[in-house]
Amino acid sequence: MKSAVVVFPASNCDRDAAVALEQVTGNKPHMVWHADSEIPDVDLIVLPGGFAYGDYLRSGAMAALSNAMRDVIEKAQKGVTVLGICNGFQVLCESRLLPGALMRNAGLKFTCRGVGLEVTETQSVFTRKYDSGQRVTFPVANGEGNYTADDDTLDRLEGEGRVVFRYAEGENPNGSARNIAGILNEKRNVLGLMPHPERVCDPLLGGTDGRALFESLLEGLG
Amino acid sequence: MTHQNSRPITLEVVREHGLSPEEYGRIQQLLGREPSLVELGIFSVMWSEHCSYKSTRVHLRKLPTTAPWVIQGPGENAGVIDIGDGDSCIFKMESHNHPSFIEPYQGAATGVGGIMRDVFTMGARPIAMMNALRFGEPDHPKTRHLVDGVVRGIGGYGNCMGVPTVGGEVNFHRSYNGNILVNAMCVGLARTDKIFKSAAKGAGNPVVYVGSKTGRDGIHGATMASAEFSEDSEEKRPTVQVGDPFTEKLLLEACLELMATDAIVAIQDMGAAGLTSSSAEMADKGGSGIELDLDRVPQREAEMTAYDMMLSESQERMLAVLKPGREGEAERIFRKWELDFAVIGVTTDTHRLVVKHKGDVVADIPVHALSEEAPRYERPYQKRPVAIGLTGETKIVPGPYSLANRDILRSLSTILSSPDMASRRWVWEQYDHTVMADTVQIPGGDAAVVRVRGTNKGLAITTDVSPRYCKADPYEGAKQAVAEAWRNITAVGARPLAVTDNLNYGNPEKPEIMGEIVAGVDGIGEACRALDFPVIGGNCSLYNETNGEGILPTPAIGGVGLMADVHRMATIALKRASDAIIVIGETRGHLGQSIFMREIQHTEAGACPPVDLATEKKNGDFVRKLIEDGRVDTVHDVSDGGLLVALAEMALAGNIGLEVGIAGETTESIPFFFGEDQARYILALPAERTQDILDEARGHGIFVTALGKTHAAKTLRVTDEGEIPLSQLRTAHESWFPNYMASEEVPVTN
Numbered sequence: 002m003k004s005a006v007v008v009f010p011a012s013n014c015d016r017d018a019a020v021a022l023e024q025v026t027g028n029k030p031h032m033v034w035h036a037d038s039e040i041p042d043v044d045l046i047v048l049p050g051g052f053a054y055g056d057y058l059r060s061g062a063m064a065a066l067s068n069a070m071r072d073v074i075e076k077a078q079k080g081v082t083v084l085g086i087c088n089g090f091q092v093l094c095e096s097r098l099l100p101g102a103l104m105r106n107a108g109l110k111f112t113c114r115g116v117g118l119e120v121t122e123t124q125s126v127f128t129r130k131y132d133s134g135q136r137v138t139f140p141v142a143n144g145e146g147n148y149t150a151d152d153d154t155l156d157r158l159e160g161e162g163r164v165v166f167r168y169a170e171g172e173n174p175n176g177s178a179r180n181i182a183g184i185l186n187e188k189r190n191v192l193g194l195m196p197h198p199e200r201v202c203d204p205l206l207g208g209t210d211g212r213a214l215f216e217s218l219l220e221g222l223g
Numbered sequence: 224m225t226h227q228n229s230r231p232i233t234l235e236v237v238r239e240h241g242l243s244p245e246e247y248g249r250i251q252q253l254l255g256r257e258p259s260l261v262e263l264g265i266f267s268v269m270w271s272e273h274c275s276y277k278s279t280r281v282h283l284r285k286l287p288t289t290a291p292w293v294i295q296g297p298g299e300n301a302g303v304i305d306i307g308d309g310d311s312c313i314f315k316m317e318s319h320n321h322p323s324f325i326e327p328y329q330g331a332a333t334g335v336g337g338i339m340r341d342v343f344t345m346g347a348r349p350i351a352m353m354n355a356l357r358f359g360e361p362d363h364p365k366t367r368h369l370v371d372g373v374v375r376g377i378g379g380y381g382n383c384m385g386v387p388t389v390g391g392e393v394n395f396h397r398s399y400n401g402n403i404l405v406n407a408m409c410v411g412l413a414r415t416d417k418i419f420k421s422a423a424k425g426a427g428n429p430v431v432y433v434g435s436k437t438g439r440d441g442i443h444g445a446t447m448a449s450a451e452f453s454e455d456s457e458e459k460r461p462t463v464q465v466g467d468p469f470t471e472k473l474l475l476e477a478c479l480e481l482m483a484t485d486a487i488v489a490i491q492d493m494g495a496a497g498l499t500s501s502s503a504e505m506a507d508k509g510g511s512g513i514e515l516d517l518d519r520v521p522q523r524e525a526e527m528t529a530y531d532m533m534l535s536e537s538q539e540r541m542l543a544v545l546k547p548g549r550e551g552e553a554e555r556i557f558r559k560w561e562l563d564f565a566v567i568g569v570t571t572d573t574h575r576l577v578v579k580h581k582g583d584v585v586a587d588i589p590v591h592a593l594s595e596e597a598p599r600y601e602r603p604y605q606k607r608p609v610a611i612g613l614t615g616e617t618k619i620v621p622g623p624y625s626l627a628n629r630d631i632l633r634s635l636s637t638i639l640s641s642p643d644m645a646s647r648r649w650v651w652e653q654y655d656h657t658v659m660a661d662t663v664q665i666p667g668g669d670a671a672v673v674r675v676r677g678t679n680k681g682l683a684i685t686t687d688v689s690p691r692y693c694k695a696d697p698y699e700g701a702k703q704a705v706a707e708a709w710r711n712i713t714a715v716g717a718r719p720l721a722v723t724d725n726l727n728y729g730n731p732e733k734p735e736i737m738g739e740i741v742a743g744v745d746g747i748g749e750a751c752r753a754l755d756f757p758v759i760g761g762n763c764s765l766y767n768e769t770n771g772e773g774i775l776p777t778p779a780i781g782g783v784g785l786m787a788d789v790h791r792m793a794t795i796a797l798k799r800a801s802d803a804i805i806v807i808g809e810t811r812g813h814l815g816q817s818i819f820m821r822e823i824q825h826t827e828a829g830a831c832p833p834v835d836l837a838t839e840k841k842n843g844d845f846v847r848k849l850i851e852d853g854r855v856d857t858v859h860d861v862s863d864g865g866l867l868v869a870l871a872e873m874a875l876a877g878n879i880g881l882e883v884g885i886a887g888e889t890t891e892s893i894p895f896f897f898g899e900d901q902a903r904y905i906l907a908l909p910a911e912r913t914q915d916i917l918d919e920a921r922g923h924g925i926f927v928t929a930l931g932k933t934h935a936a937k938t939l940r941v942t943d944e945g946e947i948p949l950s951q952l953r954t955a956h957e958s959w960f961p962n963y964m965a966s967e968e969v970p971v972t973n
Contacts, residue, residue, distance in 0.1 A: 010561065011472040013385020017660040020676075036559075050658075052383040055469025111378050113655045142382070142655040200660045205674065205789060207665075 002222045004030040004045040007073065009064045014050030014086065014199065021199035022047070025215035035067040044222040045082045046073055048089030050142070050197060060103060060145045061091030070096055082126055082222060083191040087143055090183070090193030099186055099193045100158070101150030103143075107176025111144035115207065117169035118182055118196060122162050125185055126221035127192045130213040137210035139196035141174050146195040148177035148184075158184055166194050232263055240267035246598055253592040261529045261578065261585045265593065268496035268534060269503055272765050275597040278731035279763045282744045286758045287751050292720055293759055299420055300341040300491060301411075302759025304721050306785050310675060311415045312682055313347040316355070316408035316723040316781040318764035322463040323405040327372025331405050332380040332466035333538050338409040339384060340492035343475050344541060346419040346482050347411025350659060351673045352381050354391040354407045355686040355725065355779040359400030361642050361963060366395070369403050371964065376466075377407070378653040383468035384475070387662050388654035389671035391686055392779075395642045398690075401769025406725040406762075408781040410684055412675060419482060421491040421501075423509035423544045423570050428488055430502070430513060430568035431550065433557050434474045434540035437498070438523035440464045441536025470539040470562070477560040478541065486549035493540040499533045501542040502568075503576050507594040509544075512571035517580040521563040529580040544570055604737035610695035613815035613829030631892050632939075632947045634823050635867050636955045638897075641822045644864055645959035663789050667876065669714040669860050670782075674789050681789035683717035685782050689863065690775035692831035695816045697739040699831050701746030701778050706834045706901060707862055708782035709754045713843040714860040714904055716793045716850030717784030722751065724761035724780055729773025731765050739776040740765075747778060753836035756782070786851075793850045795859040797877030802857070802933045803913040804883060808842050808903030809926035810866065812894025818864040819897035832899050839902045845925055846904045849916065857907035866930075867896035867941070869905050874939050875953055883931030884942030892944065907933060 004022050008015045015032065022030045022045075031041050035053075040046055054063035064070060070092065077083045077098050085093040093099040106112055115138045120131040131137070150158070155178055158164050166183035173180050175195070183194025198211030237247045240263055250258055250266050258266065268274055276283065288296035294311055295303035301315035319334025339349050354377055359366045370393075381388045386409075423430070441464035481487060489509060493501045498515070506513040517532050527535075545553055550566055557564040571577070576593065578586035638644050651666040663681060664672035670685040687707040693700030705722065712719040724747055729736040751758055767774045786792060814820055815829025849855040857877075861869045866883075874881050885895050908916065913929065920927035931942070940946035 011383060011385075011469050013383070013472065013658060017658065020660060051385060052469065052472075055383065055467070057469065110375075111382055111653050111655070113382075113657065114652050140657050142658060144382075197657070200657050203660070205663050206657070206660060 002026050002045060002219050003028065003043040004047060005033050005040050005043045006030045006047045006049055007033050007035060007069045009035045009051065009053035009067065011053055011055055012049050012051035012088065014197065017199045018047050018049045018086065021202045021215060024202055025212060026219050033069055035064065035069045038068040038072060040069060040072045040076060045084065045218055046076065048083065048085040048092050050087030050089060053088055053092065059095065061088060061095040064092045065095035074098060077191050080188065080190055082218065084127065085193040086197055086199065087195055090195055091145065093191060093193040098191050099184060100154045101148055103145050104147040104149050105145050106147050112174045113140065113142040114174065115140050116174050116196060117172040118166045119169050121167050122165045124162060125165055125189055125192070127214055127217055128165055129221060130217040136169060138201070138208055139198055139211055140200050141196045143175070143195055146175040146177065148181045150178065155179055165192060166196065232257065232260060240264065241271060242267055246270060249598070253596055254588065259585060261533060262588055264530050264534050265499050265586055265588060268499055269593040270597050273495055274500055276763055277598045277600050278602050278765060279726065279740060280599045281601055282741055285744060286748045288757050288759060290755065290757045293757055294415065296759050297761065300344050302721060302723060303345065303418060304759065305415060306680065309415050311413045311418060312410060312783060313342050313345050313413055314408065314410040314723055314781070314783055315341050315760045316406055316686070316725045316779065317341065317762040318404065318406045318725055318727060320402065320404050320727065320764050320767060323373055324369070324403050326463040327369045328376040328379065329463050329465050331373040331376030333464045334405050334407045335377055335380040336466050336468065336471050336538055337494050338407045339386065339471065340494065340541065342409040342411040343478055344419065344490050344492045345413065346417050347413035348479060349386045349409050349411045350661065351410040351671065351684055352386050352388040352407065353671065353684055353686050353781060354388065354405065356391065356393045357399045357404040357690065357777060358395050359403065360397040361395050363400045367964060373405055374650050374653055380466055380468045382655040384472050385658050387656045387658050389656050389662055389673060389684065390666040393647055393650055394690065396690065396775060398775045401772065402767040402774050404727050404774070404777055406779045408686060408723065410682060410783060417482060419487055419490050421489050421505050421508050423489045423505035423511050423513060425488065426511060426570050426572040428544045428547055428570045429550050429566045430515065430570060431543050431545055431553060432520060432540065432565045432567045433543065434562055435467065435470050435537055436521040436523035436563055437532055437535050438537045439527065439531050439535060442531060442534045464536050464538050466538050473560040473562055474539050474541065477557050477562055480556050481553055484552065486545050486553055488544040488546055490541060490543040493542055495536065497534065497536050503590060503593045505542065505544065506576060506590045512573035512575045512577070512590060513568055514571050514577040515568035515579065517578060519565050519567045521565055529578060529585040533578065602731055602737045603734045604741050605734040606738040606742055607735055609830065611830045613820065614813055631867065631896055631941060631944055634819065635871060636947065636952060638818055638822050638864050638868055639871060639952060640955040640959045642959065644818060644868065646957045647960065648957060649960035649964060663792060664715060664794060668795050669711040670717070672715055672789060672792055679788045679790065681717065681786045681792060683712045683715045683784040683786060685711040686779055687711060688777055688779045690777045691816050691827060693743065693776040693778065695831040697742035697776050698746040699833055700776065701743040702750040702834045703831065703901065704778055704780045705747055705750035705754065705756065706836065706839050708780040709756055709839065710843055710860045712782050712784035713847045714793065714858045716791055716847060717786040718847065719754065719756050719782055719784040721757050721759045722780050722782045724758055724778060726761065726763045727767055727774065727777040727779065728765050729768045736773055743776055743778045750834065750836055754840055791850060791853050793856050793858040795873050795876050796857065797873050797879035797881065797907050797933050798857055799909065800879055800933050800935045801910060802907040803910045804881060804930045804932055805906050805913065805917065806866065806903055806928045806930050807846055807906065807920060807925060809900060810895055810898060810903065811900050812891065812898040813900045814894050814898050817897055817899045819893065832901050834901045841923065842902045842904065842925055845920060845923055854912060855906050855908050859905045861903035861905060862899065865897040865899050871939055871952055873905065873907065874949055875956060878937065878949065879933050880936045880938045880949060881931060881933045882940040882942060886928040886930055
């Protein structure tokens with residue numbers, strides 16, 4: 002599996018994503034600078050966590066307009082697999098590859114802690130190695146992770162099996178609608194999620210629950 | 224407000240610059256003429272307490288600063304230690320107290336930004352942040368606002384930088400009502416053969432300015448940090464700088480990219496006193512001169528004067544000296560990161576700092592006048608008598624404590640929910656503590672541990688000081704701060720290597736405060752020598768007084784240690800339901816200055832617990848060896864609150880219950896369970912290994928006691944005293960902070 006990680010100014014989980022990808026897949030990803038207009042020919046594009054452009058406008062709003070994102074959008078429409086983690090999820094929503102938006106956390110505070118999640122959809126290239134309904138723990142680390150969309154959109158996401166991760170009952174750290182932590186696009190080749198699977202790929206870091214996500218991709222994308 | 228270069232210099236102007244008439248006379252003598260206003264501004268910041276250490280320099284010299292593993296001691300932007308395999312650890316702690324009191328969010332944020340620049344200017348990638356925070360009493364009308372702003376500021380900056388904030392301290396005490404302390408520590412990692420320093424050697428090398436543009440923010444910050452506060456201090460808000468972590472993140476990456484080349488001769492961040500101190504210090508260390516042309520400085524505002532530019536403390540800026548001809552290569556890197564880049568001067572062989580603006584020479588000062596000629600004072604000092612009493616005895620006897628509440632489980636619950644002892648989760652969950660995916664011990668343990676990426680090595684990091692001990696006895700209290708840092712690093716299984724000290728005190732011109740400072744430095748020196756734990760850098764923050772009221776003496780110690788294999792790291796969490804619990808170190812029942820006396824008896828009385836450094840070393844070395852050998856994985860040092868508090872923390876962290884009883888010949892439960900005797904560690908280990916370890920400890924002449932065992936029930940039981948469910952203790956421990964922060968906001972008028 003060949004992969005690329007897009008580096009925006011003030012991305013800060015780009016290196017973590019690269020380490021996790023290399024650990025699980027055995028291959029180093031390409032690191033692609035946001036100003037580059039073309040993403041190399043890869044099986045997976047990762048939009049990492051961080052504060053692209055300082056997130057001084059809305060989170061992800063500036064990054065969604067970058068050169069690199071133009072090509073990401075094009076490639077995603079052609080079916081290339083795209084994974085957006087945290088700030089990457091925000092960029093995916095801002096670029097309309099995913100519906101809805103991420104608002105300020107309900108508690109109004111940046112929150113970093115391990116949260117219990119339920120894998121609610123395993124019919125995806127991102128989650129095929131999980132068991133349906135499996136309970137996992139990933140850390141969240143965000144100030145704007147409160148997923149919101151209109152009811153029709155939420156109904157559709159649920160009806161089409163596009164809600165992949167949900168915060169477990171009582172664990173919703175940011176007020177996200179219907180406990181949504183991660184969603185797929187219609188074609189199911191784009192996943193955005195707020196929690197950080199790349200931070201739980203090593204037993205020393207308090208868990209390996211995130212590995213199966215990367216292993217799923219490896220199995221699905223070769 | 225802009226300052227005209229031509230404003231006449233009167234004694235009033237000299238005073239406004241924080242200089243004494245004698246100091247001004249010395250400036251005239253050094254220059255052989257009257258200074259210009261720009262020159263006066265330059266002298267005022269370089270000779271400020273903050274930059275010159277004029278009150279403390281003669282004492283700081285007494286600190287031990289060397290060891291075979293020390294690569295760089297005090298005097299550079301940060302200290303450097305060798306951690307093997309060609310890796311170095313670079314770290315420093317610095318205060319941002321005064322700005323944080325005036326504008327807590329920006330003050331704390333720029334404190335974080337400043338200390339990160341100190342570390343990455345030396346070639347290191349920052350890998351962990353810590354902070355030591357002291358606030359006024361919780362019911363003071365400003366405290367909640369300050370806690371909220373400081374915590375958000377630290378998080379806002381550090382989270383965006385993508386450097387995990389892995390721990391620290393938060394205390395409350397009325398002495399900080401008007402002077403909070405915000406001390407931030409940054410730990411970075413570099414290759415030992417790629418360390419950058421600030422000596423601007425050689426003549427004819429281009430001096431380049433990179434980062435943000437210069438504005439009028441922070442003018443005179445260093446001078447502000449060198450004076451007492453008064454009622455009108457909030458009018459100084461315009462001198463607080465505004466942080467931009469986004470630009471700093473770009474600056475970090477751009478600097479590291481440039482550092483991968485060999486284009487740099489010297490580099491230094493523009494921190495306190497901005498362009499002035501960076502250029503003067505670089506020329507001083509390089510034995511050269513520097514000529515600056517201010518017309519080329521990237522400027523954010525129109526009509527800035529030379530005075531404004533030389534004294535601005537705009538953030539996220541660096542000054543570098545390059546090898547000639549390498550400007551283009553460097554510029555390309557900084558442009559890629561969308562940062563300003565300008566060649567603003569050249570190094571010379573004149574040993575003078577020459578500043579030009581609009582064709583005029585506005586300053587021309589011999590460099591040595593700003594550095595070694597800066598005043599240094601042997602200020603008169605007076606050591607006051609230390610507090611005495613409540614020291615405990617070998618055989619514990621009843622004391623005045625026995626008259627009060629004897630329900631020790633209720634006292635435990637009260638202590639665990641007190642402002643200083645309650646869980647800090649509310650604070651550290653606002654910090655991204657797991658970014659970089661190398662945090663192997665998150666906040667809440669004895670020391671934070673971050674893995675050295677791509678290896679099994681770990682760095683253990685802690686910040687410690689018990690200001691109430693330092694108030695009772697400035698010398699023993701300072702010793703204790705070092706010993707506790709050493710112990711916390713030991714308790715996770717790391718070898719303590721070096722410290723950075725952040726000396727927060729009141730007005731050094733008062734002999735009794737100067738006495739606290741001298742005793743504090745002596746105590747740190749004594750402990751660091753005995754524990755082989757040199758001081759490789761630090762910062763002094765003096766004049767922490769408002770309306771004549773000083774803070775508790777607060778010499779915060781930031782310690783770093785190294786462990787060879789993070790897989791063997793110990794944590795405080797109980798792990799098995801049938802472990803034996805033993806205590807290394809002697810419990811004499813020292814209640815003086817204890818949390819018990821303060822929270823239950825409502826008195827800050829007695830002597831602080833004395834530290835026997837030889838015993839510290841012996842006990843700590845023994846515990847560390849057990850961890851390194853993989854024989855013990857559960858350890859907690861005993862500090863604030865004593866044995867029972869430490870046991871409760873271990874039970875809560877692992878969600879495993881335990882039962883303990885008074886051991887030995889002692890019978891008095893309060894001093895036994897709440898005394899704060901030093902050099903102690905609690906260990907939990909499989910019962911079958913216990914006897915060997917007890918025998919070995921005794922063989923080494925180490926005091927050791929079997930205290931009890933863990934059990935399947937989720938309760939904390941004290942033999943003959945009763946038990947309490949862990950859920951109840953957890954609620955007590957976890958609820959104080961969020962409840963306090965959520966409670967009715969007292970309106971703050973500003």
